[in-house]
Amino acid sequence: MKEQRLGIIDIGSNSIRLAVYERTANGAHRVIDGSKRPARLSGSIDNEGRLRPEKIDELIDIMNHYRLICAHHRTGYIRAVATAAIRNAANRDEIVERVLEEAGLTIEVLSGEEEARFGFLGMVNTLDVREGFLIDIGGGSTEISLFRDRTLVQSVSFPIGCVNMSQYLANDGTLSDQALSELEGTVEHTIRKEAWLSWTPGLPLIGVGGTVRALSKVDQADNKYAFPLTHNYTISSSRTDELFEQLRPIPTDKRNKFPGLSKDRADVIVSGLAILRYFFRKLQATHYLVCGAGLRDGLFYDTRFPNQPRMDDVLGYSVRNLSLLHPEAPRPHMMQVNRLAMQLFEYLSPKAQLELPERASRWLDTASSLYRIGASIDYYHYAKHSFYLIVNSHLNGLSHREMVLVAAIASFKGKSRLRQQIAEYRELLEESDLEYITLLGTLLQLAIALDRTETQSIGRLAIHSMQGTLKLEALTSGSPLDVERAEVEELSKDFNKAWQLTPVLSLPNY
Template sequence: MTEQRIGIIDIGSNSIRLAVYERTANGAHRVIDGGKRPARLSGEIDEQGRIRSEKIDELIGILNHYRLICAHHRTGRIRAVATAAIRNATNRDEVVERLLNETGLAVEVLSGEEEARFGYLGMINTIDIREGFLIDIGGGSTEISLFRDRTLVQSVSFPFGCVNMTRAFQDDSGMLADDDLSVLEHAISKALDQEPWLSWTPGLPLIGVGGTVRALGKLDQAATRYAFPLTHNYAISSSNADAIFDQLRTMPLDKRRKVPGLSKDRADVIVIGMAILRVIYRKLRSTHYLICGAGLRDGLFFDTRFTNQSRLDDVLGYSVRNLSLLHPEAPQPHLMQVNRLSMQLYESLKKQASLPARTEVWLDAASSLFRIGASIDYLQYAKHTFYLIVNSNLNGLTHREIVLIAAIASFKSKSRFRQQVAEYRELLDEADIEIVAQLGMLLQLAVALDRSETQSIGRLAISVSQGTLKLDALTCSGPLDVERAEVDELSKDFRKIWQLTPILHSPYIV
């Protein structure tokens, strides 16, 4: 039983997208449906700056289709927004009125600043980063924002994008001549000069949202045969981006459509989009590109759902809680007990193992998610937990950290771990194997300490003495026979990794 569903429709200059968000009865959020239709509205402007009537008819048809999908899902609200193409059209009011009359949707026409703010909100709630520049190259506009200490400082919207600039500079074969590239770069650079603050803070990453940078990420991953199937939070060097640009610019359009990693509906505008991106990167004197898979629609969702506090303070914490609530088969009291005991064990043993500080974050997440695989099959939940973590939207982490947390949450043995991560091996180093084994075994011990899932252990005193890990249950609500048997069974494997034999004592055990 769902409490509420929200439909978000983004009428962009290049495409029209739908995302249907669901809030489940226990408070988790997820996307349950979506759609994407090419629009190229920025390429359908006549000499008077009007969107052509036949294009409006096409837009109405798409919106009515999306409205039916939302009705099928019984959405409580549909929020539809339009960006640069409709914003800049001379018949903007007529378009909005027709859309209202013929679809029933009151479309919000976002200003450039609003568009930048929602894009920032989508990014800052899904990537754990303190400062940088954010760029969104759309079909008819480009937004650039500066954020410091996770707070939006300044933003600007320029009236050029990958569609309207492709129309102006690229020939019919899809080629961009040297002279045209020079003129394009000069025009963009001149526009950027009107905003001097863009050059005041060099040395920051350039985070990109939108189709152009997502396409760049997929192209780079295809070229390097990258192991992890996710572009969100993926870093690209300027040299790699330049090499991809140079390769694509020399290709006619028919060949470009066959390039691995590049979708056919992006092939005709990717070169101009990347040309814009590169000029801005150089102007900002950025360190590298970072791809963000979230964007405007995600920002609109957060703004709609969390009206009073739309910016998250803890990206990873929210994401872990949300993923756990999406797979609620494991009792929450048991998960909380295992998490508490895991972190207490970590605190007691971290100095002995010289564990890096970030490992605390990994164990915290893994000990909250270790049972989500039971939503598929309890008997093999560890295997399914690994798969779900690797293939879910776990935000606030690098790709390497996602794999490590999945491995910790599902750890059984080093040999099994090596098999699990074989396809992601290039992301890991040899030291990661030992860290996963140590943290995975701490988690297994914490699970054993609540094997009856009754949270019997209250206060637990932990001490190390002469190769023994003493676990004294100072307070407990009943006999710990099951827990003691589980700890004894685990002790041999635990000793192999930690060189300590765990022994559980309680007032009920003589």
């Protein structure tokens, strides 16, 4: 697509959302605007299965509002889709026609299978998982998908959701034992023909949508969790059951004040969790994993990259996108630092006093690609700002712990400063992480020193070690290495403390 900006509108059964995506001049993508309006469309169906006229009027008002926001941003293309509430409405054709006539927007009414496919695409492009079940509990439907080797195997959509189940069975948002039993019986009856749901036990259950995000926010608020992100957050079944039983008897007006729970989710969270728990048991899953991306993200990838919407390397794409969003650092220099850092790692990692984990190379690869993005805020304090940007950006493909590790490696300037930097995240880190950060952070500093002039003078580097010395023989294009040599010498004491080797940069002897 040639358009620089793209609007995605998701007309869900519970809420209507807008996301405006921008492609920057150098090819990065980011969300520049977004909006959410509660709609509860699935709770506004009359006895004949028709969406009520006043709700259609409200929908048209929201669509006009979103169209104006997109116009303000000079959005080149708007893609609007509708899910269960409109899909199942007896007057769906009338709704689509009125929105086109009165708001000027064409609505794609997604089938349950299409909804599941786009949800899967949003998830698989933002989480580094190879297999599992994906669940999306909406207001009027629930989609379940099985994927293996990052490929969708099977999916199904059921006409049960947190809004319609609350409407039928909940009393002021609460579920009595009898109502809970009826809800689970309804789910069991609805899914009885899908025998394949029980065929692959022992996989994670990955949740997208408001119910699972609300669960994670409640759990994080209760635990005073240090990391400001629900995406890629793990919750055990026992913890989910505990929170469900805490929330179940509380009426909506009091539940509004429950820490971490948004008001527009308070009356339907219990029914949503009841559905979630039932499927967890049915699938014999191992744990819950929260995905912050979903249908809108999948629609973005499908629209922007129609020939290859699925990313093979989640972390690689995310790193490239983040670096392109902060292009102040010279790209040739960043590539040189990354190349040298990975060469040093390959040689030095077997020699480390502490055995480095298998993922350490990915941490260093990521950190060396992003170490100077903070210069987009302020060059003189770029290390501090790089730490903040890495921790607070959607760096997909890393766990929360790994994001802190990468941020600390990228901005490493010594152990004392490191302790201050990671203090608020210590509960996420393991005992050995301080040493991992020190080893990899010092190694990255050496790679940076080897291109201090940012001229990529070192074409090839030969690395040897003997008698406590790390000999770095540089083949150059004739450029002097006086600055690089001085930088390596200045770093040598700290490097020796970490690696028990003193680096020395020289030209080869011929």
